[in-house]
Structures are given as C-alpha cells and as structure tokens.
Amino acid sequence: MDAIFTSGIFMSFFIALLLFTKRNKALTDRILAVWVVFIGLHLLSYYLYHLGFWEMYPHMVGITAPFPLIHGPMLYLYTLYSLRNDTKLRMVDYWHFAPFLLGYLSMFEFFFFYSAEEKRLVDHGEVDDFALSTTIMLIGFIVSGLSYSILAYRLTWKHKRKIDDNFSYEEGINLDWLRYCIYGIGIIFFTATIIIILREGLGVQFSFNADFIFYTLIILFIFYIGYFGIRHQDIFAHNTDVIKNNPSLQEKYKKSGLREEALQLGHRRLLEFMSSQKPFLDPKLTLSGLANALEMSPNQLSQIINQQEAVNFHDFVNRFRVDEFIRRAMQNDNFSLLAHALDSGFNSKSSFNSIFKKHKGMTPSQFLKSGRMGGN
Template sequence: MDFIFSIGIFACLFFFILLINKKNKSIPDHILAIWMLAIALHLTSTYINILGYWELYPHLIGITVPFPFFYGPMLYLYIQYSIQDYSQFKFLDYLHFLPIALSYGYMVPFFFTYTEEEKRLVDQGLVNDFGLFSQLMVFAFILSGLSYSILSYRKLNKHEQLIADNFSNSENLDLNWLKSFIWGIALLFITVTLVLIAKEVIEVPFPFYPDLIFYAMLVGAILMLGYYGIRHQHIFTDHEVIDLKSMSNNAYQKSNLKEELAGDKHEQLITLMKEEKPYLAPTLTLSDLAEQLDLSSHHLSQIINQFEQQNFNDFVNKYRVEEFIQRAHKDSHFSFLALALDSGFNSKSTFNAVFRKQKGVTPSQYMSAQMKKAS
C-alpha cells in the first residue's frame, strides 16, 4: 500500500514540475499541471488518513473530499483544448467545477464550526450529520466520472473523423492513446461502482482496504499518461496544436454546389489523381488538393463523400496502395518500405495499417498471392 501511494504522489509531482517548467505552455499544459497537482494532494490526503494522521490532526478531515470532482472535467477540458486551438480559457468552462464549489460551500460549517472531537466523531460515523451528503457525493462522483468519460470519447471520435476528412497521413495526429486513457478513467469509475455495490449492498467482507483498488488504478492511469507523454506525444515538451475548427465539413450539408458542376469536378479530380499523382506528397491535405481543383475544401469533401463514398484519408490512401502495388511489380528488388515511402506513405506503421485496411491482408501476403497467380 505504501508503495502505491508513494509512486502515485511522486509521479504526479514529477509530471507537475515538468509541465510548469515547460516553455511556451499551452492551455492543455496548464490544465494537466493543475490536474496532476490535484491528484497529488488527493493521494497525499488519503494516505495520511490511512496512516492515522486525521485522528491526530482532525482539522485535516474532509479537506480533499470534493477532489474526485476534478477528474471528469479535467479529462474533458484537456481533450477539448488539445484538439482545438483556443488562446484562452472560456468563461463557461469554469461551470464544470461548480460541483466542487457547491460541495465546499456545504462543508463550510464542518470546517469552521465543528470542534476537533466533533470532527473525529463525524469521520468515524458516530455522528450522522453528513451521512446523506456523503452518499450523494459518492453517487455524484461516479456519475460525473462516467458522464465526462462518455463526452470525452464522443468529442475525440468527432475529431478523428475531422482528421480523416482533411489529412492523407494522420500518424502524427493519432490520438488512440488518449482513447485508451479515457477507457482507463471510465474503467476506474466502473470499478468503484462495483466495489461499492459489493461492499455496501452485497456486504462482501474484503480482506483488504477496498478503496485501494481505486487508488491503484488511478496511479496506473497516471503512469500510462506519463509513458505516452514522454515517449510518444511530447506532452511534456513543446508541441503544436493543430486547429481544425475551420476545416469542419458540415457546411456541405447546405452546399450550393450544383450537381452538374460536382460531376465535372469529380472527373477532374480523378484525372488529377491518375495523371499528376498528388498523393505522392506525404503531407497532402484536403485544402492542398482543393486548391489544385479551384474548389473550396468543403465542396471537395462533399464530392469525395458523394461520388467515392469515402473520406479524404481513405480516398488518397487507396491511390497510394495501388501505386505501391504497381511499383512492387516493376521494382521487386527494392524493399517494401522504400516502395511505400515512394508511394506517398510517411512511415512503415501507417503503410501496413492502411494496406491491411484496404486489402484485408499484409503487403507480403498480398504480393505473394499475386506472384502465385502470375506463375
């Protein structure tokens, strides 16, 4: 138990220091730094309670009780500001922390009017002044955590769709790790729910402190965030937030693009892809291609969706896969990776993932089958 809390507190403070010392801090950096500090304080408060210090210093009782209300909003706001480039925190976002303010407001009499002995009795459950409040808080914590996890996941899904509609290579914009982190937070609150049902309803006699499960999972989520932040996503170093607000393709739902013109532009698009091969540029975006066709990004997105039944990412990568196959037949002495890079892919992992998605098999399996057919 000591090990879990020590690792968690140290990790949170370490990440907090990295974030506050980061140059050119963005809003997500500030959000994550505050979140790490809040978790560190929450873990510290819980740990000293387990060690018996609340009994010795009863004025510490309840100081961090509302802190779990930080988890859901911080997760949601971190994702929101990571995928949208805002220069400052919006006023309405402060409303996410209203439950924390209301909780502390309700606890004011406890903090300032109860004696040390009265606080001990409340903490031990011998005085039921805050019994209903405690039950409501637990229910609200769980509801908050699960609700914000769902909202965060939906927002991330919409963002990924926007990326697929605007970028031909999205490896540097991949946020699957963040989806995993959201699942981890959601699983944490689901576990809390199950443990509470087992402890309070079924009355399962746990041979250990059951809340330790929650804190162990919380520390695991923190370490996961740190791993991806340091190894892959540059959370703790300088990075650029890509603004996709102006790239939303919802506008073509009320498009003024005429059907005849759309058909002509689609033919021009196919001719362009076949003859000039713009897809060979790894950094090709929807706006780049739209400019070559003298179209708006919204209209080009509409044409690709309407005529090809694909998003921009799949449409471009379809040509890259076919380009690779042609090159592999002609230049079999080159490695698959070299041919893939020449075909417009920007990495081996992206190439393999796209090829399997397009053809249902790996590149080597596909080419082996092609060679057997030819022979």
C-alpha cells in the same frame, strides 16, 4: 503498497513541476499541471489516512472528500483545449467546478465547527450527520466521472472526423494518446462505480481494502502520463494547430448547390488528375492542397469525394497509395516493402501497415505472397 503510493505521489508532483517550469507553456500544460497536483494531493491524503494520520489528527478528516468531483471536469477541459487555440479558460468553463465547490460548501460546518472528537466519531461512522451529503457526493462522482469521460471521448471522435475529412495522413495531428488517457480515466471511474455500488448500495463486505484497487489504478495512470510525457512530447505540446481552422465539411457540402452533372464532371476530373499527376505521392497532401490543384473549393472537392466515392478524403487518397504500392512491389522486388511504401506516399511504417490492412484485409506481405502465387 507503501512504495507504490509514495512513488505515485512523487511522480504526480514531479510531473506538475515539469509542466509549471516548462518554457512556452500552452493552456493544456497548465490544465494538466493543476490536474496532477490535485491527483497528488488526493493520493497523499488517502495515504496519510491509510497510515493512521486521520486518527492522530482528526482535523484532517474529509479534507479531500470533494476531490473526486474535480477529475471529470479536468479531463474534459484538458481534452477541449487540446483542440482549441485559446490561451485562457472561458468564464463558462468555471461552472464545471460548481459541484466541487458545493461539496466543500456542504461540509463547511464540519470543517469549522466540529471538534476533533466529533470529527473522529464521524470518521468512524458513529455519527451520521453527513450521510446524505456523502451519498450525494458519491452519486455526483459517478455521474460526473462517467459523463465527462463520454464527453471527452466525443470531442476526440469529432477531431478524428476532421482529420479524415481534411488530411491524407495522421502523424503529428492525431490524438490517439489522448484517447488512451480517456480510456484509462473511464476504466478508473467505472471500477470505482462498481466498488461503490457493491459496497455502499448492496452492502457487500470485501475481504480486502477495495479502495486500493481504485487508487492503484490512479497511480498507474500517473505513471502512464509520466511515461507518455517523456516518450511522446505530444502530450505536453500544442501540436493540433494545423487543423484548428479546418472544420468538418460533411454538413456544409450538403448546401453547396452542386448539381448531379457538376458532381459527375468534377469526379471525372478528380480521377484523371489522381491517375495522371499522382498527387497522392506527397505524404502531406491535404484537402485544400488538392482542391487548389484542381481549381475548385475544398467544400466542392469534399462533396465530390463523399458523394461520388462514398468515403472520406483520408480513405480516398490512401486507396491510391495502396494501389501504387502494389504496382511498384509487384514490378520490382529489389527494394524493401517499406521503401516502396514511402515512394507511394506513406510517411511511416505503422501508418502504412494499418492503412493497407484496412483496405485489403491482410498485411502487405500476405497480399503480395497471395498475388504472386496466384500469378504463377
């Protein structure tokens, strides 16, 4: 356990150092750097407590007690500014840290007016002067952690809808890595909530130190961030600028004023253009690019696709790519499936496989095998 804690603490400060010294830092880099510093201090404080330092130096008691209240806001702000162009926090963002600061304010008397012996008695539970304050912070931790995890996930979900409305690809602009981070933090908060309810609410006595579960998950999360930062630079880069100025169009097209006749005419033009010109062969095809080729506005094209095809732009374009792949693969089996996929407009093997299975319900090889057998 000592090795796990020391490596987790080291990794926290190491990642923070990399982010603070990074050239051309984005706001998200600074937010993440500050966040992992707090995580490192939180781990260090608990590790010192585990080693008995609080018993030897009672003035360390409770020094990081409000820290759990900062993780939710940091997750939310990191997610929020992964989707914005801002270079600094807005004034309203600082209000997210009010519970964290109030936690320290509630402990002001304890920090500055209690003697070492009194702090030791509080730590041992022999004095319950701060029982109410501790309970409020525990409840605040549960509410904050779960609420901010949900809010952060909603931001990535809205981002996913923007991508599907405006792009025929996801590579380089999706936030799957961030969703995984949110899942991880959500699991940590949920686990801590269960432990707190069982131990503090129902009086369950664990035969082991249940806190180790919570802190071990935090350490694993830190290693995940470190691994992702090395393997996928997206987590430390501002790669979402391409969609910043492309809002979701699903609400706007409802007020566009296009009548049924115009929708049907535009739909026929769209299908003819897709069949004759095959713009979907461009792996980087976007809604605005296709709209320009058709000499209509992106808003109108989005309305036509959504109302006439009942799908978003991403699914509409990739349906043509799937059909093109099938046509090419059935006519010529001298090339690999990946070669046919790339020639059909897909730009990676992973996206091709997932999109094909979504549209056809089976893998490309399974589909072609069943098709050829059926043809025989």
